[in-house]
Amino acid sequence: DVKVTQSSRYLVKRTGEKVFLECVQDMDHENMFWYRQDPGLGLRLIYFSYDVKMKEKGDIPEGYSVSREKKERFSLILESASTNQTSMYLCASSVSGTGVSEAFFGQGTRLTVV
């Protein structure tokens, strides 16, 4: 079974803090993704990575950065947290190659910025 694990289920942080969200997958997947989920807005792509040390901006990268130093780990960084970054954050991973590529999701981190 593919396992994608996010380090925290719930986080409460103060405005201006630097926040790290961690994600680990155990299936040797090349691709990893960070999405943000808000009611009525679906899942929006923040950043993704297709290899170690590689990163690509998604649709809403402003205010976020990422780090991928090891294949199994993909971190999302909020440089200076703001209240509008209060949201559910979902990490996902998938394998590369032609054809279908199911994305497997972590359990999500609900971040509240106060």
Next chain:
Amino acid sequence: GENVEQHPSTLSVQEGDSAVIKCTYSDSASNYFPWYKQELGKRPQLIIDIRSNVGEKKDQRIAVTLNKTAKHFSLHITETQPEDSAVYFCAARGSNSGYALNFGKGTSLLVTP
């Protein structure tokens, strides 16, 4: 980038009826179209997917159809059951986004007994 529109945003059906959710996409080069189900408080999970070289795929009570010319695809659930109640997301993999999926905004399906 790829833009995915999903309708309706909410859908209520009686148990045993069919449910249909429709999505459109913008990138004609998109080649992979999965559907995810997210139950309350849980992570999204893949329920069915279709590649661009196939027009229809079925798995028991669920089916997906793809019209590449019109750039739309649909999820069909027959003989709905209360446990089908969840939020459903369609997605498309665009040509310029690597393996990233672009998701629709979701459909909240309620199946009433």
